[in-house]
Amino acid sequence: MKILIIDDNPAVRSTLNLILADEFDDITASGDPRIIPALLRNGDIDCVILDMNFNSNKLDGSDGLFWLERIKESPNAPAVVVITAFGEIGLAVEAMKLGAEDFVTKPWNNDELIEKLHKAIDRNKKTRIENKAINKAVALEQREHDRQKMTLDEVKMQHIKEVITQCDGNLSAAAERLNINRQTLYNLLKKS
Amino acid sequence: MKILIIDDNPAVRSTLNLILADEFDDITASGDPRIIPALLRNGDIDCVILDMNFNSNKLDGSDGLFWLERIKESPNAPAVVVITAFGEIGLAVEAMKLGAEDFVTKPWNNDELIEKLHKAIDRNKKTRIENKAINKAVALEQREHDRQKMTLDEVKMQHIKEVITQCDGNLSAAAERLNINRQTLYNLLKKS
DNA sequence: GAATTTTGTCTAAAATTTAGACACACTGTC
DNA sequence: GACAGTGTGTCTAAATTTTAGACAAAATTC
Numbered sequence: 259m260k261i262l263i264i265d266d267n268p269a270v271r272s273t274l275n276l277i278l279a280d281e282f283d284d285i286t287a288s289g290d291p292r293i294i295p296a297l298l299r300n301g302d303i304d305c306v307i308l309d310m311n312f313n314s315n316k317l318d319g320s321d322g323l324f325w326l327e328r329i330k331e332s333p334n335a336p337a338v339v340v341i342t343a344f345g346e347i348g349l350a351v352e353a354m355k356l357g358a359e360d361f362v363t364k365p366w367n368n369d370e371l372i373e374k375l376h377k378a379i380d381r382n383k384k385t386r387i388e389n390k391a392i393n394k395a396v397a398l399e400q401r402e403h404d405r406q407k408m409t410l411d412e413v414k415m416q417h418i419k420e421v422i423t424q425c426d427g428n429l430s431a432a433a434e435r436l437n438i439n440r441q442t443l444y445n446l447l448k449k450s
Numbered sequence: 451m452k453i454l455i456i457d458d459n460p461a462v463r464s465t466l467n468l469i470l471a472d473e474f475d476d477i478t479a480s481g482d483p484r485i486i487p488a489l490l491r492n493g494d495i496d497c498v499i500l501d502m503n504f505n506s507n508k509l510d511g512s513d514g515l516f517w518l519e520r521i522k523e524s525p526n527a528p529a530v531v532v533i534t535a536f537g538e539i540g541l542a543v544e545a546m547k548l549g550a551e552d553f554v555t556k557p558w559n560n561d562e563l564i565e566k567l568h569k570a571i572d573r574n575k576k577t578r579i580e581n582k583a584i585n586k587a588v589a590l591e592q593r594e595h596d597r598q599k600m601t602l603d604e605v606k607m608q609h610i611k612e613v614i615t616q617c618d619g620n621l622s623a624a625a626e627r628l629n630i631n632r633q634t635l636y637n638l639l640k641k642s
Numbered sequence: 643g644a645a646t647t648t649t650g651t652c653t654a655a656a657a658t659t660t661a662g663a664c665a666c667a668c669t670g671t672c
Numbered sequence: 673g674a675c676a677g678t679g680t681g682t683c684t685a686a687a688t689t690t691t692a693g694a695c696a697a698a699a700t701t702c
Contacts, residue, residue: 345539351553354546355573361543381547392580395587402590406616409629410606417597417605424598430648437601439691444650622679631660636681 259379262297263287264325265309265341270364274307277368278375291325298329303336304379308358310342310349323352330357333389337382339375341366357385415450418443451571452493455479456486456517457501457533462556466499469560470567483517490521495528496571500550502534502541515544522549525581529574531566533558549577607642610635 259282263274271287278285286297297303306329310322322340329335337359342349345363353361359378362371405413418436425431433443451474455466463479470477478489489495498521502514514532521527532545537555545553551570554563597605610628617623621639625632 347537347539347542347553347555350539350542351546354543355552360547361539363539388580388584391587392583395583395590398587398590398594405609406612407627408609409627410609411629413609414602414606417600417602420598428648435599435601437603440649441651441692442690445689620679632680633661633682634659637658 259305260284260301260303261286261375262294262301262303262306262336264291264294264306265289266311267309270309278372281372281375291321294325294329298332298336305337305339305359305375305382307339307341307375310340310353311344323349323356326353326356326358333393334386335382337375337378339371339378415446418446451497452476452495453478453567454486454489454493454495454498454528456483456498457481458503459501462501470564473564473567483513486517486521490524490528497529497531497551497567497574499531499533499567502532502545503536515541515548518545518548518550525585526578527574529567529570531563531570607638610638 261278261282261284263271263285265271265274265287266289268289271289275285275287284301286301286303291308294306308322308326308329322342326338326340329338335357338357339360339362340350340353340358341362341364343364350361359381360374362374405416408416418432421435422429422432425435429443429447430440433440436443453470453474453476455463455477457463457466457479458481460481463481467477467479476493478493478495483500486498500514500518500521514534518530518532521530527549529551530549531552531554532542532550533554533556534541535556542553551573552566554566597608600608610624613627614621614624617627621635622632625635628635
């Protein structure tokens with residue numbers, strides 16, 4: 259389990275590092291959110307702990323929301339648990355809308371935080387699976403659509419090849435499954 | 451656009467009714483959440499405005515979360531905008547996790563509320579489409595799996611029927627598309 | 643290494659597919 | 673209403689494909 263901590267407060271970073279060290283395999287921490295994209299591309303981060311208030315001029319969390327959005331752009335985005343010192347309800351709702359898995363206010367309870375991180379990772383895993391399902395749906399639909407344009411012979415050959423693959427190349431078995439003569443299967447394979 | 455208001459405060463109900471009357475076609479309001487399942491089964495509600503605090507003994511919103519969960523059980527659930535007098539951040543986050551589209555605290559701004567309702571309905575529409583895509587993926591995968599067990603003749607006939615349907619029953623056109631003789635198509639149809 | 647299965651090939655009969663032709667029904671146009 | 677154009681249902685005879693059965697060689701299974 260790899261965790262990425264983004265918080266501009268060094269004290270928070272070291273505390274989190276200490277608390278989470280036993281629970282997670284790999285912890286990276288930084289005060290600069292600009293390294294997020296590079297880290298996400300490289301390492302397979304499971305969860306990001308993202309602070310909402312970086313520079314003290316902007317305390318409305320808009321910076322944090324910006325980076326949350328960047329993290330969640332990818333369909334394989336990691337889980338994100340947002341953390342903030344100023345528990346504003348509108349910010350929490352916006353963060354959740356943008357796909358954050360959970361929202362924690364400082365000061366936090368250590369055990370609760372760990373539990374929330376685990377749950378966030380689980381939750382995120384589910385949404386990733388859903389995303390995959392959606393992509394698969396698109397692909398299958400395309401295939402279905404293509405098939406409708408195919409010649410009868412093309413459909414026959416495609417199915418034959420699939421069954422042969424399924425039978426590990428055993429032509430006799432494939433012919434039996436297809437309910438055609440073995441020689442017929444030979445002829446068809448010769449033709450194509 | 452049909453809105454369902456669930457709030458135990460009659461004053462809130464009538465106020466909301468008044469505010470939203472111009473904006474939405476059909477508004478139903480009730481103080482009793484127990485009618486929710488029946489209403490959802492019957493009418494095609496687009497959005498539920500759900501109060502979190504019904505009886506004054508439980509102010510933690512757990513009642514509201516319970517009903518939110520009931521509403522969101524169905525894959526075709528309406529949008530839900532949660533409303534509460536006690537803006538507790540944990541409650542907001544839980545509501546969002548359970549699939550609420552937005553979270554509003556009393557007292558609200560009328561224009562903002564209306565905008566949030568519209569956005570919630572849009573947002574919900576998208577998730578419904580995603581749900582449909584997931585269901586379709588499951589169905590198509592099943593079909594793909596079934597096809598692999600099919601006889602060559604069965605696959606042929608299934609494809610033929612699909613193409614005929616696609617050609618609106620025009621057999622000549624279907625035969626041409628399938629790249630087989632018209633009479634062959636006749637013969638195959640007679641056999642099955 | 644013996645037994646079983648699969649492969650590649652052949653034959654001749656059975657079945658299917660094909661092009662072409664014909665009458666008929668249906669459609670929209672003039 | 674006549675007309676051209678298209679789809680349907682049916683027929684024939686030739687071309688093609690499929691089939692069962694047989695056989696030896698190769699591959700596999702135990």
